Amino acid sequence: xxxxxxxxxxxxxxxxxxxxxxxxxxxxxxxxxxxxxxxxxxxxxxxxxxxxxxxxxxxxxxxxxxxxxxx
Numbered sequence: 001x002x003x004x005x006x007x008x009x010x011x012x013x014x015x016x017x018x019x020x021x022x023x024x025x026x027x028x029x030x031x032x033x034x035x036x037x038x039x040x041x042x043x044x045x046x047x048x049x050x051x052x053x054x055x056x057x058x059x060x061x062x063x064x065x066x067x068x069x070x071x
Contacts, residue, residue: 007015016024 009015
């Protein structure tokens with residue numbers, strides 16, 4: 001299989017192939033989605049107080065360990 005020649009622009013830099021561009025775009029998209037998820041999580045955490053919603057009664061550290069929470 002013959003190796004393709006690389007396209008060099010006028011400044012002497014090698015241009016990216018189509019597969020390289022797709023790879024860079026995919027990584028950028030994944031990072032952007034992760035960043036949006038982190039921001040959304042922080043906003044939801046600030047807006048909602050999950051301590052009250054998830055509390056089934058009693059405290060985890062009330063003295064007898066986890067077992068006493070369900071007694």
